[in-house]
Amino acid sequence: MRATITAGIVVLAALNWHAPAFxxxxxxAYRPIPFTLETSETPERHAPETMAGxxxxxxxxxxxxxxxxxxxGADIRTLKKNSPKYSNRLFSNDGxxxxxxxxxxxxxxxxGYDMGAAVCDYDNDGYKDLFVAGVHGNHLYHNNGNGTFxxxxxxxxxxxxxxxxxxxxxxxxLWLDVNNDGLPDLFVVNYLAWxxxxxxxxxxxxxxDYCDPKFYKKTPNQxxxxxxxxxxxxxxxxxxxxxHPGKGMGAAAADYDLDGSMDIFVPNDKLENxxxxxxxxxxxxxxxxxxxxALREDAQMISGMGLDFRDIDNDGYPDIVYxxxxxxxxxxxxxxxxxxxxxxxxxxxxSTLSLPMAGYSPTVYDFDNDGxxxxxxxxxxxEVMLPERHGQVEQPNTVFRNTGGMKFAALxxxxxxxxxxxxxxxxxxxxxxxxxxxxxxxTTAIGAPAEIWMNDSxxxxxxxxxQLEGTKSTRDALGARIKVVTHGGTQYNHVSFNFGYASxxxxxxxxxxxxxxxxxxVEIRWPSGIVQELxxxxxxxxxxxxxxxx
Amino acid sequence: MILATALFLMMQQDDLRQGLAALNxxxxxxxxxxxxxASKADPQNAIxxxxxxxxxxxxxxxxxxxxxxxRAGQFGAETPAVQHALALFYAGIGxxxxxAQWERRFAAAPGASAxxxxxxxxxxxxxxxxxxxxxxxxxxxxxxxxxxxxHLLGKAYEAAGQLxxxxxxxxxxxxxxxxxxxxxxxxxxxxxxxxxxxxxxTVLEKGRQRFPKDPQLxxxxxxxxxxxxxxxxxxxxxxxxxRLDATIEQPYVFLGxxxxxxxxxxxxVVAADAAWERRAPDNYLPVFLHGKALLASSAPDAAxxxxxxxxSIKLNEAFWESHMELGTLLSGQGKWAEAQRExxxxxxxxxxxxxxxxxxxxxxxxxxxxxxxxxxxxxYERLSASAESARSLPTTSPDxxx
Numbered sequence: 001m002r003a004t005i006t007a008g009i010v011v012l013a014a015l016n017w018h019a020p021a022f023x024x025x026x027x028x029a030y031r032p033i034p035f036t037l038e039t040s041e042t043p044e045r046h047a048p049e050t051m052a053g054x055x056x057x058x059x060x061x062x063x064x065x066x067x068x069x070x071x072x073g074a075d076i077r078t079l080k081k082n083s084p085k086y087s088n089r090l091f092s093n094d095g096x097x098x099x100x101x102x103x104x105x106x107x108x109x110x111x112g113y114d115m116g117a118a119v120c121d122y123d124n125d126g127y128k129d130l131f132v133a134g135v136h137g138n139h140l141y142h143n144n145g146n147g148t149f150x151x152x153x154x155x156x157x158x159x160x161x162x163x164x165x166x167x168x169x170x171x172x173x174l175w176l177d178v179n180n181d182g183l184p185d186l187f188v189v190n191y192l193a194w195x196x197x198x199x200x201x202x203x204x205x206x207x208x209d210y211c212d213p214k215f216y217k218k219t220p221n222q223x224x225x226x227x228x229x230x231x232x233x234x235x236x237x238x239x240x241x242x243x244h245p246g247k248g249m250g251a252a253a254a255d256y257d258l259d260g261s262m263d264i265f266v267p268n269d270k271l272e273n274x275x276x277x278x279x280x281x282x283x284x285x286x287x288x289x290x291x292x293x294a295l296r297e298d299a300q301m302i303s304g305m306g307l308d309f310r311d312i313d314n315d316g317y318p319d320i321v322y323x324x325x326x327x328x329x330x331x332x333x334x335x336x337x338x339x340x341x342x343x344x345x346x347x348x349x350x351s352t353l354s355l356p357m358a359g360y361s362p363t364v365y366d367f368d369n370d371g372x373x374x375x376x377x378x379x380x381x382x383e384v385m386l387p388e389r390h391g392q393v394e395q396p397n398t399v400f401r402n403t404g405g406m407k408f409a410a411l412x413x414x415x416x417x418x419x420x421x422x423x424x425x426x427x428x429x430x431x432x433x434x435x436x437x438x439x440x441x442x443t444t445a446i447g448a449p450a451e452i453w454m455n456d457s458x459x460x461x462x463x464x465x466x467q468l469e470g471t472k473s474t475r476d477a478l479g480a481r482i483k484v485v486t487h488g489g490t491q492y493n494h495v496s497f498n499f500g501y502a503s504x505x506x507x508x509x510x511x512x513x514x515x516x517x518x519x520x521x522v523e524i525r526w527p528s529g530i531v532q533e534l535x536x537x538x539x540x541x542x543x544x545x546x547x548x549x550x
Numbered sequence: 551m552i553l554a555t556a557l558f559l560m561m562q563q564d565d566l567r568q569g570l571a572a573l574n575x576x577x578x579x580x581x582x583x584x585x586x587x588a589s590k591a592d593p594q595n596a597i598x599x600x601x602x603x604x605x606x607x608x609x610x611x612x613x614x615x616x617x618x619x620x621r622a623g624q625f626g627a628e629t630p631a632v633q634h635a636l637a638l639f640y641a642g643i644g645x646x647x648x649x650a651q652w653e654r655r656f657a658a659a660p661g662a663s664a665x666x667x668x669x670x671x672x673x674x675x676x677x678x679x680x681x682x683x684x685x686x687x688x689x690x691x692x693x694x695x696x697x698x699x700x701h702l703l704g705k706a707y708e709a710a711g712q713l714x715x716x717x718x719x720x721x722x723x724x725x726x727x728x729x730x731x732x733x734x735x736x737x738x739x740x741x742x743x744x745x746x747x748x749x750x751x752t753v754l755e756k757g758r759q760r761f762p763k764d765p766q767l768x769x770x771x772x773x774x775x776x777x778x779x780x781x782x783x784x785x786x787x788x789x790x791x792x793r794l795d796a797t798i799e800q801p802y803v804f805l806g807x808x809x810x811x812x813x814x815x816x817x818x819v820v821a822a823d824a825a826w827e828r829r830a831p832d833n834y835l836p837v838f839l840h841g842k843a844l845l846a847s848s849a850p851d852a853a854x855x856x857x858x859x860x861x862s863i864k865l866n867e868a869f870w871e872s873h874m875e876l877g878t879l880l881s882g883q884g885k886w887a888e889a890q891r892e893x894x895x896x897x898x899x900x901x902x903x904x905x906x907x908x909x910x911x912x913x914x915x916x917x918x919x920x921x922x923x924x925x926x927x928x929x930y931e932r933l934s935a936s937a938e939s940a941r942s943l944p945t946t947s948p949d950x951x952x
Contacts, residue, residue: 289911289912289915289927290915292912295908298905299904299905299908300905301934326779327781327811346810346846347848347849349848351810351848352810352813352848355781355810355811355813356782
C-alpha cells in the first residue's frame with residue numbers, strides 16, 4: 001500500500017500537480033461604477049455624515065434590466081446639494097451589467113441630504129416610483145414612464161414637518177399594503193433628533209468623533225396611508241405607530257404570524273427593537289418584547305442597524321436578521337411559528353463569526369443557488385478612522401453562507417470580497433444585473449466609490465425568479481408569499497422591496513434550486529387572499545405571473 | 551568586690567552569648583534558658599529582650615514575645631541596632647505600622663545608609679503610609695540612584711494616588727537594565743490604571759517577550775487587551791496565564807466575562823474551568839464558570855449546565871449570577887415556575903442587574919402574570935436608563951460609541 005502511495009506521489013510530482021485551492025461556493029468579482037458617496041465629513045463630526053448611503057436596484061424603464069440608484073449627501077451645514085458631487089445618481093443597465101448615468105434626464109439629482117431609497121409602484125401604473133428619505137426632508141418621485149421622474153412630495157402630502165418634533169431625520173422608507181386594499185402605503189423610519197446647531201461634542205483619543213446615540217432624543221416613525229389619488233394620509237397616531245418613538249435604523253415587512261397582514265420590524269440604535277404587529281385595518285400593536293425580538297438574548301441594547309425579514313430556514317415562517325457593531329453580534333431570530341422568535345445567534349454560529357464585525361446592511365438571498373438563503377452584510381464602523389482604534393473602522397464585506405438549516409460560515413476573502421480595500425460600507429441592494437441567474441450586489445461606502453459585486457460563484461445550480469403583477473393586490477404584489485416545491489425541498493419567500501440599510505432591491509423574487517432544473521409546484525398567496533398554483537415550472541428563467549381576477 | 555562584679559558581668563555576657571548562639575542554631579529551648587538568666591541579671595539590656603522576644607516567638611509564645619519586645623523598646627529606643635531589630639520583629643508578626651515606625655527611627659540615625667532609608671520606605675508602603683514611603687524613598691534616592699529605589703518611589707506615589715508622578719519612576723525602573731519582571735508588570739499595571747491602554751500594551755508585550763514564563767505579565771497583558779476590547783487576544787493571554795500558574799483566580803474570572811469571544815478556544819476555557827473545579831471542589835466559582843463556559847457553546851448540553859449551576863448554588867446560595875443563569879436556562883426550556891424562582895432569587899441577591907428583571911418579565915408573561923411582567927420590565931428599563939445615564943457622565947471618556 002505504501003509503495004502505491006509513494007509511486008502516486010512520484011507520478012503527481014512529475015506532472016507538476018498541485019492540489020486544487022479551496023474554491024468558495026460563493027464568489028464575487030468586483031466591478032467599478034462611477035459614483036462616490038459624498039457626506040460632507042467635517043472635523044465636527046455631525047451625526048448624518050457617517051450614516052448616509054442608501055442604494056436601490058430596480059427596473060426604472062421596464063426594459064427588463066435592473067438599474068441602480070444611489071442616494072447622496074449634501075453640505076452638512078445647509079443640507080443642500082450645493083455641488084454636483086452631492087448629486088443622487090441613476091445608472092441605466094444595458095442588460096449585460098454595463099451602466100450609463102441617466103440622472104439628469106431622469107430628474108433624480110435631488111436637492112437635500114439624502115439617505116434612504118425605497119422603491120415601489122405606489123400608484124399601480126406599472127412603473128416603479130421612488131421615495132427618498134433624508135435629513136429634514138423626504139422626496140417622493142413619481143415615475144412618468146418615459147425615463148423621467150417628477151417630484152410629487154408636496155402634492156402627496158409628504159413634506160410636512162412633524163408638529164411636535166419639527167423636521168425629522170428619515171433613514172429609510174418601507175412600502176407595504178397595511179390594509180390589503182391594493183394600494184401601497186408608506187412607513188417612514190426616523191432615526192434621532194438632530195440639529196446642526198446643537199451637535200453634542202464627543203471626543204476620543206485623537207480628536208472629535210461621532211457621538212453615541214444616547215446624546216440625541218428619540219423620534220417617532222411615521223405611517224402614511226395611500227388614498228389612491230396620489231395623496232397620502234398620515235395615520236401615524238391612529239395606527240399606533242407614533243406611540244413608540246425610537247431611533248430606527250431600518251424597517252422590513254413580513255407576515256410573521258401568517259395572518260394575512262404584513263407586520264413591520266424596526267431595529268433601534270441602542271434601544272429595544274420594535275415589532276409592529278398588524279392587527280388589520282391599519283392598526284398596529286408593538287409586540288417585540290412579547291415576541292422575544294426586542295433585545296439580544298442577554299437583554300443587552302445594541303446598535304441595531306439594517307435588517308432583513310424573511311424565511312431563512314425554509315419552514316415557511318419569516319425570520320429576522322439584523323446587524324450591529326463589533327462585539328455586539330449580528331442577531332439571528334428564528335420564527336418559532338408560534339408568534340414569537342428564538343434567538344439563534346449563538347446556535348447558528350453567527351455569534352462567533354460576527355463578534356469582531358461591524359455591520360450595516362444585511363440582505364438574505366441565495367447567492368449560490370443551493371436552495372438555502374445566505375446573508376450578505378456590508379461592513380464598516382460608525383467611527384472615524386483613529387489610528388489606535390483596534391476594531392477596524394474600515395472593513396470588507398462578508399457573505400455568511402447558509403450551510404443548511406440556519407448554520408452559517410463566513411466568507412470574505414474566500415468570496416472575493418477582499419478584492420477592494422476595506423471601507424466604511426453602508427447600503428446594499430441585490431439583483432441579477434446581467435441575467436445569468438446569479439444574484440449580484442451593489443454596495444456604498446462613506447467617502448468612497450460604490451462597488452458592484454458580480455456574482456461569479458462556481459457550480460451549476462439552477463434557479464428561478466418570479467416577477468409578480470398584482471391586479472387586486474398592489475401591482476408590485478407587495479406581501480405576496482411564494483412557496484416553491486422541488487425534489488430538493490420546499491422554500492418560501494415573499495415580495496418585499498425595502499430592507500437592508502436604507503436600501504431597496506426591487507427585482508423579481510429569487511429562488512436557488514440546487515440540482516433541480518424545474519419546480520414541481522408553486523403556490524402564490526396574494527395579499528388579496530387569492531391563492532394561485534402553478535405546476536411543473538421550468539427553471540433558469542424569470543417567470544412572470546399575473547394575479548388572477550377571481 | 552571588683553572581681554566578683556567582673557565575674558558576674560562575664561557570666562551574664564556569657565548567658566547572652568550562649569542564648570544568641572542557641573537562637574541562631576534554632577534551639578529555642580536552650581536559648582530561652584540562657585536569655586531568661588541574662589534578662590534577670592541585666593533587666594535593662596534591650597538586646598537581651600529583643601533576643602528573648604525572638605525566642606518566645608519561635609516557641610509560639612506570642613504574648614511573652616510581645617511583652618519582651620515592649621521592654622526592648624523601653625530600654626533601647628534610642629539604640630539603632632535595637633530599632634532595626636524591633637522593625638524586623640514587628641514585620642515578622644505582620645504589624646507593619648510598628649515595623650515601619652522603628653525602621654524609620656533607624657534610618658534617621660546619623661550615618662544611616664540609603665538601603666536603610668529604602669527599607670523604611672518599603673515598610674511604610676506596606677503599612678499603607680504612602681506619604682512616609684515617598685519621603686523615605688526620596689531620601690534613599692538621594693543616597694543611591696538604583697532601579698529598585700525608583701520602583702519603590704513609583705509604587706509609593708501610586709499608593710498616594712499620584713499616578714502622574716508614579717509613572718516616570720516606574721518607567722525608569724522598568725526600562726533600566728537589568729530590570730526584573732515585577733518592575734515591568736508594575737509599570738504596565740500603572741499604565742492600565744492611568745487608562746493609557748496602548749502604552750500598557752506595548753510595555754506588557756515587551757515584558758512578555760522578555761519574561762515569557764511570568765504569569766503576572768501575562769495576566770496584566772490580558773487585562774490590557776480586555777480594556778482595549780481586544781477580546782481574542784485577551785482570551786489567549788488569560789489562557790496563557792492559567793498555563794503558567796493555574797492557581798491565580800483572576801484569569802478564570804476574566805474569561806468568564808468574555809466567554810463569547812473565546813471562539814475556537816472555547817474548549818480550552820471549558821477545560822481550564824473544569825480543571826480548577828476538580829482542584830477546588832468546594833469552591834462555587836469554578837463550578838459556575840464551568841457551567842457558564844459550556845453555555846457559550848453553539849450546542850450546549852442543557853442538562854450538564856443545569857447540574858453545574860445547581861451545584862454552584864449549593865456551594866454558595868448567595869451568588870446571584872448562578873441563580874440568574876439557571877433561571878434563564880430554565881426559561882429556555884419552558885420551565886417557567888422554576889425559572890421564576892431562580893430569577894426572583896437572583897434579583898433578591900442583586901436587584902441592580904437589569905438582565906434578571908428582563909428575563910423575569912418574560913417569564914411572568916408566559917405565566918400569565920402580566921402585572922408582574924410589566925413591573926419587571928419597567929424596572930429593567932429604569933436600570934438600563936440609569937446605567938446609560940451613568941455612562942453619559944462627562945467624566946466617562948471616550949464619549950463616542952462603544
